[in-house]
Amino acid sequence: MTILYTTPAPPYYAVIFTSVLAKNVDGYIEMAERMEALARKQAGFLGIDSARSDVGITVSYWQSLEDIDRWKADAAHLVAQDQGRRQWYQSFATRVARVERDNFFALDDSANSTDR
Amino acid sequence: MTILYTTPAPPYYAVIFTSVLAKNVDGYIEMAERMEALARKQAGFLGIDSARSDVGITVSYWQSLEDIDRWKADAAHLVAQDQGRRQWYQSFATRVARVERDNFFALDDSANSTDR
Numbered sequence: 001m002t003i004l005y006t007t008p009a010p011p012y013y014a015v016i017f018t019s020v021l022a023k024n025v026d027g028y029i030e031m032a033e034r035m036e037a038l039a040r041k042q043a044g045f046l047g048i049d050s051a052r053s054d055v056g057i058t059v060s061y062w063q064s065l066e067d068i069d070r071w072k073a074d075a076a077h078l079v080a081q082d083q084g085r086r087q088w089y090q091s092f093a094t095r096v097a098r099v100e101r102d103n104f105f106a107l108d109d110s111a112n113s114t115d116r
Numbered sequence: 117m118t119i120l121y122t123t124p125a126p127p128y129y130a131v132i133f134t135s136v137l138a139k140n141v142d143g144y145i146e147m148a149e150r151m152e153a154l155a156r157k158q159a160g161f162l163g164i165d166s167a168r169s170d171v172g173i174t175v176s177y178w179q180s181l182e183d184i185d186r187w188k189a190d191a192a193h194l195v196a197q198d199q200g201r202r203q204w205y206q207s208f209a210t211r212v213a214r215v216e217r218d219n220f221f222a223l224d225d226s227a228n229s230t231d232r
Contacts, residue, residue: 002132002136002170002171002206003136004135004136004171004207004209005134005208005209006209007211010211014211014213015131016130016132016176016215017177018120018165019120019164020118020119020120023206023224033201038134041155043186049134049171049173050169050171050173051167051168051169051170051171051172051173052167052169053166053167053168054167055118055120055165055166055167055169055171056167057165057166057173057175059132059134059173059175060167066217072232083118085221087219089221090118090219090222091119091120091216091220091221091222091223092120092219092221093120093121093122093189093218093220094218094219095123095126095130095215095218095219096215096217096218097130097213097215097216098213098214098216099132099211099212099213100181100213100214101211101212101213102209102210102211102212103209103210103211104207104208104209105201105207105208105209106206106207107138107206107207
């Protein structure tokens, strides 16, 4: 069963990465998987959700802006970002946002829905 | 060509909605399309990005928290939210976040990349 990420109580930070792929996506999936595995090991990493239709959306969750900046500047990540600009992406947008409130719902929970 | 939403300069707000569908999704696509069309007409609406793989992610962008609250309380939207909880969603999470910085990239732009 697919499980959504549950994150600690706000405030925390989200990086919203939306993208449209270019025609030549050789090596893209492998690199994306490698970057996700690497992100999970970073200090302050809280979770990641990812989906792709016409547009790809990846939202990663972090404890602080400093954690996000450190991950952005990671050496292996910089190489991937550079190849993304040169080859894989037709376009992308990155948004860094402070999560101020959240709400979770699950059918099987006795609580059913939680505002916080 | 698929185009990503460009939003005005920060700060603005994002609603990050992640979901896992339940088994019975009768009527879901129609309702989702109707809600997206309705969201686009709301005051303060800035844009929306949507994708689905195992997990569905919809990120909508808004001028203010008040705009988000008004859309959350919209009568037709309340009916859809209720049906979502009763029928369509195995689980979901809603996160309201303040976008503090963003960055856009497009292959055809002469500018290529914009930090702000």
